[in-house]
Amino acid sequence: MQGIIVIKCGGSTMDQLPHEFFGAIAKLQEEGKQLVIVHGGGPAINSMLDQVQITPQFVNGLRVTCEDTLRVVEMVLCGSINKALVRRLTQAGAKAWGVSGIDGQTLLAEKTAKPLGWVGEITKADTTIPKAILNQGFVPVIAPLAVSADATQSYNINADVAAGAIAAALSAEKLIMVTDVPGIMRPQADGTKAVVEQTSTGEIKEMIAAKIITGGMIPKVQAALDALNQGVEQVVICRGNASDLVSVCNGEAVGTTVTMNVNQAL
Numbered sequence: 001m002q003g004i005i006v007i008k009c010g011g012s013t014m015d016q017l018p019h020e021f022f023g024a025i026a027k028l029q030e031e032g033k034q035l036v037i038v039h040g041g042g043p044a045i046n047s048m049l050d051q052v053q054i055t056p057q058f059v060n061g062l063r064v065t066c067e068d069t070l071r072v073v074e075m076v077l078c079g080s081i082n083k084a085l086v087r088r089l090t091q092a093g094a095k096a097w098g099v100s101g102i103d104g105q106t107l108l109a110e111k112t113a114k115p116l117g118w119v120g121e122i123t124k125a126d127t128t129i130p131k132a133i134l135n136q137g138f139v140p141v142i143a144p145l146a147v148s149a150d151a152t153q154s155y156n157i158n159a160d161v162a163a164g165a166i167a168a169a170l171s172a173e174k175l176i177m178v179t180d181v182p183g184i185m186r187p188q189a190d191g192t193k194a195v196v197e198q199t200s201t202g203e204i205k206e207m208i209a210a211k212i213i214t215g216g217m218i219p220k221v222q223a224a225l226d227a228l229n230q231g232v233e234q235v236v237i238c239r240g241n242a243s244d245l246v247s248v249c250n251g252e253a254v255g256t257t258v259t260m261n262v263n264q265a266l
């Protein structure tokens with residue numbers, strides 16, 4: 001099997017992803033690339049919560065998930081978002097197969113000790129289902145829900161964290177985090193913001209402490225570092241367009257490349 005590339009599609013950009021983006025995935029699949037998609041859907045969850053009059057609440061980019069919120073998260077992610085992505089991939093000529101981390105106990109989790117309600121900490125990512133789907137010639141499209149070992153409880157998992165755990169378990173060569181910004185942005189002396197082309201553990205800690213990295217970018221960079229720690233070769237944060245995706249898959253520098261430390265990258 002060729003090296004596996006995990007693509008995390010953020011909810012922030014899902015509605016804007018052009019047909020060409022999915023076409024690029026179809027083409028890469030045709031060329032024999034082993035692609036796995038893990039998706040988010042934060043904004044769609046927020047809008048459904050709004051309809052049922054629950055106010056979304058986040059702590060460091062993670063959703064506080066009460067019982068009712070969990071029901072909405074599961075419905076939106078495993079239902080509408082997962083199926084919409086499978087449809088768009090299929091329209092573009094890719095073969096896509098949607099599942100969640102609950103299916104086949106792909107993502108096992110325990111309740112987090114943090115005061116976040118039904119948010120899980122992943123204890124194990126099992127690659128049986130993603131590999132079986134890949135072996136059938138399909139792109140697995142995975143919703144970031146996890147399940148308890150006794151299968152009695154679902155857990156809400158941040159999609160970046162789920163993607164990082166799945167990429168690590170698959171020993172992926174790349175994890176590409178597709179989002180609504182061109183990479184990690186850093187303010188410059190002239191007041192503009194520029195993409196950080198390459199960053200590492202120390203600089204990330206410094207940017208979180210300085211509140212340069214905030215909100216949804218926090219779990220993203222933490223998941224990136226965890227994935228690298230667990231053997232994923234490269235993590236890239238970039239925008240959701242076809243040319244960026246193809247460039248990253250072909251090893252060209254686009255967006256922000258996250259590495260363990262600067263020396264290692266040289």
Ligand SMILES: Nc1ncnc2c1ncn2[C@@H]1O[C@H](COP(=O)(O)OP(=O)(O)O)[C@@H](O)[C@H]1O
Nearest residue numbers: 010011012179180181184185212213214216217
């Ligand atoms: N330093 C930063 N550089 C870029 N984006 C940042 C930074 N800090 C915070 N963000 C925010 O992180 C967002 C991306 O995270 P998130 O909204 O969770 O996206 P996704 O749904 O793609 O995971 C950006 O839209 C931006 O508002």
Ligand SMILES: CC(=O)N[C@@H](CCC(=O)OP(=O)(O)O)C(=O)O
Nearest residue numbers: 011040041042062063157158159
């Ligand atoms: C625990 C937690 O925060 N779960 C996320 C899962 C979806 C997600 O991560 O979506 P994005 O990729 O669009 O952010 C949530 O409920 O929003």
